[in-house]
Amino acid sequence: MIPLHHYLILSALLFCIGLYGVFTRRSAIGILLSLEIMLNAANINFVAFSKFVTPDNPIGQIFVIFTIGVSAAAAVVGLAIIVAIYRNYKTIFVDEINIMKW
Amino acid sequence: MFGLPLLSLIIFLPVLGILILFFIPKAQTSTIRGVSVATTLVTFLLSLLILAHFNTAQPGFQLEEKLSWIPQVNINYHVGVDGLSYSMIFLTALLCFLACFASFSIKDRIKEYFIFYLMLEVGMIGTFLALDLFLFYVFWEITLVPMYFLIGIWGGSRKEYAAIKFFLYTLAGSVFMLLGILALYFNSAPHTFSIVELIAQNSLFPRLFQNIIFAALFFGFAIKVPVFPFHTWLPDAHVEAPTPASVLLAGVLLKMGGYGFFRISYPILPEAAKFFAPAIALLALIGIVYGAFVAMAQTDFKKMVAYSSVSHMGFVMLGLASLNPIGFSGAYLQMFNHGIITGAMFLLVGVLYDRAHTRDLNAFGGLREVVPVFSGMLIFFSLASLGLPGLSGFVSEFLSLLGGFKAFRLFTIISVTGIIVTAGYILFMIQRILLGPLNPKWKSLAEINTREILTLVPLLILTLALGVYPKLILDILNPGLNLILKAIGVAN
Amino acid sequence: MNVAPFIADIKYILPEIILTIAALVILIFSVLIKNKRALAYFSLASLGITLLYVSKTPVITTSLFSGMLVNDSFAAFFKIISIIIALAVILISLEYKEISPNYRGEFYCFILLATTAIMFMGAASNLLMIYLGVEFLSLISYIIAAYWRGNVKSSESGLKYFLIGTACSITMLYGISLLYGLTGSLDLEQINAILYGNTSQPAAISIIILTILIGLGFKIAMVPVHFWCPDVYEGAPTPVTAFFSVGPKIAGFAVLLRFLLTGSIFFYEHWAHLLGILAIITMVVGNLTALSQTNIKRLLAYSSIAHAGYALIGLVIGTHIGQVSLFVYLLTYTVMNLGAFAVVIAVSNKIKSDEIKDYAGLSLHSPYLAAALAVFLLSLAGIPPLAGFIGKFYIFSAAIEEGFITLAIAAVINSVIAAYYYFIVIKTMYLEKPQAKIEIKPAPSLNFALIIALILTLAIGIYPQPILDFVIHTSSIFIP
């Protein structure tokens, strides 16, 4: 039985990796992927807590199912916007998309 | 008179005028002017009607009207008039009526001009009649926006700068005043905004609390008076404002600050009033002497009159700080007289500016030959403003100084030099404009026309009448002032 | 797990159901019929019906779907406001040219869906429901932000909103997971009961709650998470910006209020002081950066940040008087902002630009529009006889009554600074000479919304009594 804190450390690590990805990736899709990683980190947390903290109540896992659904929807919307960006900017490198500033 | 709510009528009559103006097309300038003159005239007649109903001997507020406005927070539309507020609304109605004539020289965007003009009148009269601090604050702020536009749109060369400066100064002051009002509301026994009740329980407020609130209110009122360090908006606002706007600005708006001290700060916070009296007297002294000194160095006619207002309002603060019946009567009378005299001076400046299109004092010279009637008027009102006995300016300055002498001997001795410097810069002005050889440029200057004379004659009569026989107005003011002195606990 | 009780609860969420069905119907018909205006009228009709329904039904406070939602006067207040906002947005976007006609249909559908999302957020009392509500609203917002297909700015604003939005909501999710781990429950009352007793390490718990705050703060554009606001407001089509500045912001406050005041009372005592500082910084940042703006939409964006700061004061106070002032402020803010954006839409429809200098001399040729904008801006600045002043007055009086003097003084100074940049716009309209002779006739529908906003601003300003009764009644549900 892997103790709870192992899971927590794993999810924290994943969260940080995802965060690092968001900061460093140049392309919008890269950022989208790292966001998904961060999301999954949260999912791991939920499942872990559902197992260890409230074994009898599966609410945590239900939450995960919802988040997966939501992340799918978000990905769709995100990709649609990235396509629109590509059509207008001819690039999806985030550091080149800043017409609007101060 | 058949049960009409007179006070609400006089406050909201100009609103009726505004509504009528809305429906008049922009092109028909004469009808617009006619409507606005009619509105101001009816407002003035109403103020006379109120006098008829007003029993001068009886102290306290009369013709009171009270409607609940926001019951949750115990705010109610509470208006009333006593000697103090009556003299101010009389002054406002009169100056608005006269300045309305002077507004005929405005040529562009006339409809908007008169809409803002009437809105200003609503705010001014409302401020003097409000007996509920919230209502007082609302009317106080209502006067800001129209005056901003009057200066901003029809002003002189640096009008935007002057307009926004005026607006932000007064807003900054009034916003702290709001905090003071709120603090008063939350510290009064049954939470109330009503001035009458607050005065009744002014002994309950602890001393430190009183000082803080007095400081907050002082910040709001002092900017309006204007007291020394906060006066820098006045010259800009006056120089850039069109003539009728600066008549109202000097004639009435400055008095709202002084009226605030008399009606709110002093009776509700007596301990703080006594505590701050020396500081206010010192600021008054600086105002008088410093204002006169700076006025002496001016070359712009309107700026000089503006700085002279700073100096004259210094007397008001001196009388206020003296906390004795003579000082108080002198201070309040000075507010009334200054309104009339400086109003007239600005009308005269307007007359000169409309013809000569310059306000530079050195550009004139020897106009007495060309325009004798104008110079007669100018000399009369300049003498009134330097406090020549026999004219109203003298009585109030004399009383303020006499009152001030009792309370702050040294300050008054120094401020007496103020009246010498005042005589200096006013005679220097008369000499540069009227006396000396005629500047050939003005050989064909047009004499003052009957319309302008008509606007000045009522002011002339009032200045003379109040100078020779001040009992007329002092009897109206005394009951109110005695009440305030009793509230402060000063031996009457 | 018998299903019976849930069917009983359905009737409480009838308004949401009606709107969702209407949205779907519009979606379908937008493909079938050419005349998009019919769809607009249909959506208005459906909103009207729901509004009538909500205002008619008496409010019985019960929790629905085993604690997921709660039906109380607080939720009813937000239902009514969100429907009003949707009505206004649809009205002012009827003649908006940038959205090409054939996408109009979906636009109305999205607006309706967004309204349902706000309603859910208003009623959510479970962390799961809160997350779903937030995500639902955010997704729709990302889409309508990028709705102006050909425009570069709109797609950029969509992207920015999407990326930053998702990042923040994921942080919130992470925070929720930790909170769930800590308390073992997702229901706000239970969490509060558990945490209230044994606050062993308050610091650790506070960090968790802070991450959740980031997600919620994102919606109301609080200071650390306000960066997206100016760019998205400027980029998105103006009716969408109008919606953003009001809809999601109010929803954000609703969730924040419920989360802080029922979910974590202990958190409140611990961190009210922090929220206060954040409120002041939000005001200061909003006002100061607005001073040097040249684009009116960006200016209104910063102004909305500043107003979020003022409203936060109501939140920070937390007592009953604080909530009343928060509600009053939100109500007056909605009216003024929608009015201002209506005028901006009318003007940009004609002169195709949102730069402030293009507003020069507007008062000469279209005095009615200029006067309307001036009234709204003055009201935003908090000048009396207008609604804004009543909002500010309540916030200040609440602050002073509860002794938050520093907050009051900060708010007061900020309102003076704010007056300055509102006056920049008024100055350009009234005091400067116009280049071109622009005679703007607002479209009838927009005109209608404008007049209502004007009347409301003046009415609330002059006689705020009815509005106060309505607000005080709704906010009476919180205990403290």
Add this chain to the structure above:
Amino acid sequence: MVNAAYSLALLPVVGFIVNIFFGSKLKLKGALFSIACIAGSFLCACLLLRHVIAGNSIEQSATWFTCGKYSFSAGLVIDQLTAIMLIVVTLVSLLVQIYSIGYLHGEKNSTRFFAFISLFTFSMLGLVLADNLILVYVFWELVGLCSYLLISYWYNKPSAALAGKKAFITNRIGDAGFFLGIATLFYYLGTANFREIAEKLHHGGFDPHIITIAGILLFCGAIGKSAQFPLHVWLPDAMEGPTPASALIHAATMVAAGVYLTVRSYSVFSAGNFSLQFVSYIGIITSLLAASIALVQNDIKKILAYSTISQLGLMMVALGVGGYTAGVFHLMTHAFFKALLFLCAGAVIHNTGVQDIRQMGGLFGKMKITASTCFIACLAIAGVPPFSGFWSKDEILLAAFNHNKVLYGLSSLVAFMTAFYMFRLYILTFTGKPRDPHLHPHESPKVMTWPLIILASLSAVSGLIGSPLTNHWFSHFIYFHPEHHIEVNYLVMYSSIAVGLLGIAMAWLFYKACPNIPKALAENYKPIYNLLLNKYYIDEIYDTVIVRPFLALTRFSFSFDSKIIDGSVNGTATVTIWISTIKAWIDKYIVDGLVNLTASMVGAIGIVLRRLQSGFIQNYILLIFTSVIIIVLLKLI
């Protein structure tokens, strides 16, 4: 009888109103109307005098206004002193107005002159009639105003405008002191009414120190108005005004107001321990100073102006040494012969068109009446018996002799100098050969000569009412408290005659017998001569010490106001180096729009905050998370 007093005061007002409003149409008729009014007042004055001589005085007052428990009353009092003053004022004003019809014959609209003269007479009568200090202060400044209007009558002459302004401001300085005196008395004694002040001081029990200060402050007003030492500079410049105006105002009446005030509030002065000495010291300094300057002046009106100052100084000395009656008596006689001298000077200037006595000469032949009346006046002022000047000056010297020998010596020196410069003036203008050929003087018309004759007879006769012939009727008529009988001291009388005659002889010797003596004296005593000629450079001293630094101060305070106060408030002053790095940009965006320094600071921070909004998405997310971490760290510490 009381309505005689009211009509006496109000008639000139009617004259003023008629002339000021309908003057341009009425022309000469307006002038005649105002003369009729003054004549009416003169009649009332005689009636009142007869009434007062019959032993009863009138006193009436009504409340002017009240504030709180203090009530200010305004009323009139007519006793011996007022009666005398009324006669003097109305008579001289009447004669001057008649005279000025001729004098201003050429003027375009001279009714304005008559309007101002009647306004002046009204305010002077008001001053004399007033029963309390506050009312005196009111008319005090009104009189100052009339002198301002009359001095700058010829308004297109810049020097006249300057002189008028100088007169008014110097008076105002004196009035400031006067006001402070009233305020001290008002609060210390609780009243401003003369009679009540006298009664209260009579009962005693008041700290003499404060009363002295009050006395000195009241005397400041007198110094300003009667052109005593520090504030005498305005009178010589006041000669810019038309001569009849100077005759009435700057010789007979207005300048005497200072003396009248001191006399009227004599109880205050006598109660104070040092105030009387102060009065006499100022008096003697002024008279010596003025007399010495008059010795070398060449402008006929300047000589008379300085002579007035020195005679007023003598009156102050008389009052200072307790010669209450002597002061008033000299005031009356001086009014007549000095007015006469001015009118003669006016006639001379009117006919010859020149004011410098060195250009005149030998006018006796052409202007017989003017010359002879002027001669009588010179005899009177020099103190030659039986003319009025002798009796009044003799009483002053007597009073000085009894009180303090040094003052007596100096006063007789002044008497000597007066005699000398008056006859210097007479000899140079009227006797000898005409020095300037193209002057063609002619006798002035009847309307100007009759007033001269009346005044000459008055200045001859008026002295007798105080002389032993009428056993000092005047001193029984006007006295202060203990009416002490002054015994005639023949030594003093003879010495004063001797001094007068010596002065005349010296003048005759210098300018008639051998005219080169004055030039020789002028050469070898060059510095003293220039000192006197330039009026001890007092004007220049005042200018450099007071006026110029004052104007510099006003300019400084204006720049202070617009730079520092306004600047510190509206950001024109550069604030800190920190701002200057982005200053150029701030100027472009901020300064023209912003209002104050705080505003420009606020704007600057706004600029910095705005830079944060860099537009890069990753920057935003980075900023969000860093700020979260900062908050957490802050919370943990």
